[in-house]
Amino acid sequence: xxxxxxxxxxxxxxxxxxxxxxxxxxxxxxxxxxxxxxxxxxxxxxxxxxxxxxxxxxxxxxxxxxxxxxxxxxxxxxxxxxxxxxxxxxxxxxxxxxxxxxxxxxxxxxxxxxxxxxxxxxxxxxxxxxxxxxxxxxxxxxxxxxxxxxxxxxxxxxxxxxxxxxxxxxxxxxxxxxxxxxxxxxxxxxxxxxxxxxxxxxxxxxxxxxxxxxxxxxxxxxxxxxxxxxxxxxxxxxxxxxxxxxxxxxxxxxxxxxxxxxxxxxxxxxxxxxxxxxxxxxxxxxxxxxxxxxxxxxxxxxxxxxxxxxxxxxxx
Amino acid sequence: xxxxxxxxxxxxxxxxxxxxxxxxxxxxxxxxxxxxxxxxxxxxxxxxxxxxxxxxxxxxxxxxxxxxxxxxxxxxxxxxxxxxxxxxxxxxxxxxxxxxxxxxxxxxxxxxxxxxxxxxxxxxxxxxxxxxxxxxxxxxxxxxxxxxxxxxxxxxxxxxxxxxxxxxxxxxxxxxxxxxxxxxxxxxxxxxxxxxxxxxxxxxxxxxxxxxxxxxxxxxxxxxxxxxxxxxxxxxxxxxxxxxxxxxxxxxxxxxxxxxxxxxxxxxxxxxxxxxxxxxxxxxxxxxxxxxxxxxxxxxxx
Numbered sequence: 001x002x003x004x005x006x007x008x009x010x011x012x013x014x015x016x017x018x019x020x021x022x023x024x025x026x027x028x029x030x031x032x033x034x035x036x037x038x039x040x041x042x043x044x045x046x047x048x049x050x051x052x053x054x055x056x057x058x059x060x061x062x063x064x065x066x067x068x069x070x071x072x073x074x075x076x077x078x079x080x081x082x083x084x085x086x087x088x089x090x091x092x093x094x095x096x097x098x099x100x101x102x103x104x105x106x107x108x109x110x111x112x113x114x115x116x117x118x119x120x121x122x123x124x125x126x127x128x129x130x131x132x133x134x135x136x137x138x139x140x141x142x143x144x145x146x147x148x149x150x151x152x153x154x155x156x157x158x159x160x161x162x163x164x165x166x167x168x169x170x171x172x173x174x175x176x177x178x179x180x181x182x183x184x185x186x187x188x189x190x191x192x193x194x195x196x197x198x199x200x201x202x203x204x205x206x207x208x209x210x211x212x213x214x215x216x217x218x219x220x221x222x223x224x225x226x227x228x229x230x231x232x233x234x235x236x237x238x239x240x241x242x243x244x245x246x247x248x249x250x251x252x253x254x255x256x257x258x259x260x261x262x263x264x265x266x267x268x269x270x271x272x273x274x275x276x277x278x279x280x281x282x283x284x285x286x287x288x289x290x291x292x293x294x295x296x297x298x299x300x301x302x303x304x305x306x307x308x309x310x311x312x313x314x315x316x
Numbered sequence: 317x318x319x320x321x322x323x324x325x326x327x328x329x330x331x332x333x334x335x336x337x338x339x340x341x342x343x344x345x346x347x348x349x350x351x352x353x354x355x356x357x358x359x360x361x362x363x364x365x366x367x368x369x370x371x372x373x374x375x376x377x378x379x380x381x382x383x384x385x386x387x388x389x390x391x392x393x394x395x396x397x398x399x400x401x402x403x404x405x406x407x408x409x410x411x412x413x414x415x416x417x418x419x420x421x422x423x424x425x426x427x428x429x430x431x432x433x434x435x436x437x438x439x440x441x442x443x444x445x446x447x448x449x450x451x452x453x454x455x456x457x458x459x460x461x462x463x464x465x466x467x468x469x470x471x472x473x474x475x476x477x478x479x480x481x482x483x484x485x486x487x488x489x490x491x492x493x494x495x496x497x498x499x500x501x502x503x504x505x506x507x508x509x510x511x512x513x514x515x516x517x518x519x520x521x522x523x524x525x526x527x528x529x530x531x532x533x534x535x536x537x538x539x540x541x542x543x544x545x546x547x548x549x550x551x552x553x554x555x556x557x558x559x560x561x562x563x564x565x566x567x568x569x570x571x572x573x574x575x576x577x578x579x580x581x582x583x584x585x586x587x588x589x590x591x592x593x594x595x596x597x598x599x600x601x602x603x604x605x606x607x608x609x610x611x612x613x614x615x616x617x618x
Contacts, residue, residue: 015444023456031461139606143546143599145553148573148591155580155587248446255451259554273452274558277459289456292449300447 008304012297016290020074023289024067027282033059037083037280080283084276089287093272097291099169100268104257104295106184107191112246115196119203120230126208134200141197146256150190150263157186167265187264194256195249202245206238213237240311247303251296269295332611339607342600349597353402365393367400368565376583388586389575398589401567405594408482408562409549409601415487416548417494417541424498425525425533429506439499446492454551457485458560475566482561486551490544497540501533539609546601553594569594 035053039045054060058069073080079089122134158166165171170180210216211234219233258270265271269288276285323331333339360367363382371391379386385394427438458481462472471477505511506529514524555561556570564571569590573579579587 011440015447018444019448026456026460029460029464030456031459031464139599139602140595143550143595143602145550145557145570145591145594145598147554147557147576148594151573151576151580151587151591155584159580159584251447251449254449258449258451258455262558270452274455277455278559285456289452292452296447296449 027286079287082284084279084281096269096272107188111192111195115199119200122204123207138197138200146194146259187260191256191260210234210238250299329611336607336610338603342603345600356399360396367396397567401569404568408552409545412483412486412548413544416491420491420494424495428499428502450489542605546598
């Protein structure tokens with residue numbers, strides 16, 4: 001068990017390291033560089049001054065060397081300064097990370113619970129009325145552009161009916177929990193709807209597959225009630241493939257969070273990365289992307305552990 | 317007698333597909349959509365409108381005989397813009413899927429055929445890719461400065477570069493599913509007798525892979541490729557919406573929603589049309605994939 005966890009952690013660390021280099025190189029290829037941004041407001045900067053600045057900041061060095069310096073600093077916990085926020089990157093990023101985790105976890109729980117209910121219900125009678133309606137709903141969930149779904153929800157609930165706030169995480173001057181929850185409803189709904197579709201389809205497929213297995217027949221033969229057969233004997237086995245698929249969806253969940261946060265003006269990681277890229281805030285964008293990768297990898301790791309716990313045949 | 321005639325596998329598949337109602341329905345919807353976007357120029361000529369000319373005096377005009385769906389924020393005809401935007405969105409969908417499939421097929425066949433170390437490395441790479449948060453990565457790729465990659469400034473800012481950039485970056489992130497399926501199919505194919513004998517009689521790996529393995533991998537991939545088209549259209553739309561994909565003046569269903577915050581209050585209908593078209597297209601593509609799945613692999617149902 002310990003060996004397995006260690007090996008998986010090592011693997012994730014390797015992916016993170018490789019990604020840090022890829023992202024570092026890509027950020028270097030974005031328009032402008034820190035010096036351009038610095039001299040943009042200073043028309044008096046001569047080419048000599050620019051060259052000097054470049055040398056000071058090490059921008060004239062080869063990329064591998066620069067990456068090495070950055071990595072050494074990052075490992076000490078120094079990710080540099082955010083240009084647009086004029087604060088250390090971590091100071092800006094950590095509250096945003098918390099906000100995103102709140103959004104992601106809430107919608108994750110909502111979508112998984114609903115998807116299990118819908119998926120199991122649909123699998124009871126494949127081809128039946130409930131199955132057809134749930135399938136249509138699932139297909140719609142997979143096919144809808146998330147940003148447009150957010151737009152429609154804003155249009156209906158905030159602009160037309162005025163029942164829910166369209167943006168932000170709380171009304172100014174009102175720090176109440178109810179108010180904060182009201183601000184979470186639309187973003188969570190959007191993100192959850194975006195994920196329910198594929199989850200439901202996987203759960204339905206896994207349940208139909210499992211219901212055909214011998215141990216289900218045995219359970220029935222031994223006189224287990226239908227409820228017990230479905231909820232205990234089938235569901236537990238169907239969960240094994242589902243957990244893997246859901247685990248791999250963490251990356252997609254983060255992508256969805258980026259769209260949702262941008263649409264509802266939530267101060268989370270996704271919106272922060274988006275704004276950082278728009279605003280040439282290189283340090284913030286780089287660190288934000290790395291943290292997004294880290295969150296995704298951690299999600300995958302947890303799912304691997306859950307997998308081993310669910311399936312006793314797998315010896316960790 | 318009809319029953320006596322031999323039926324080819326493709327005829328069988330077509331028959332099964334025809335029996336799949338939602339599959340046939342979505343095929344019809346997709347054909348209608350293609351017809352819709354293809355009629356952009358005739359309709360523009362018929363209405364005598366220039367979809368690129370801005371006219372700030374007739375901003376957000378309500379629907380009229382001259383502009384059946386009204387005009388957008390720059391006074392351009394919304395209907396013709398929707399048709400033109402659809403051309404771009406559908407074209408990106410098909411082309412990016414094609415490029416992504418080539419990448420996926422190449423990696424999958426090589427990985428499955430050579431196995432061992434190479435397979436392990438390529439598959440870890442694929443797994444790593446699947447787990448990544450793709451949208452932030454796409455935004456970075458969409459923001460890259462092409463001149464820093466050695467392209468001329470003139471090319472980097474042209475509409476063609478903007479179009480192909482989207483096609484390529486989306487393809488670069490969406491090939492993993494196809495690679496995995498191809499690898500799995502290759503693993504079983506390479507143990508078949510005809511491949512073994514080709515190898516025994518001295519066929520080179522490149523020849524065996526292209527002549528013996530690829531043609532037999534293709535069929536099971538059709539469903540996966542179809543579903544990729546849907547995902548790619550969604551990727552393009554959100555990238556263009558966020559400003560990192562197709563950029564104005566070229567319309568795409570994604571970038572027509574760029575000023576969505578303004579649209580929801582001033583012209584809600586304009587906030588609905590482009591997204592609704594994306595939704596209809598993608599859901600039709602996904603149902604088509606479902607129908608094809610049924611036609612190609614009847615065991616998958618029930």
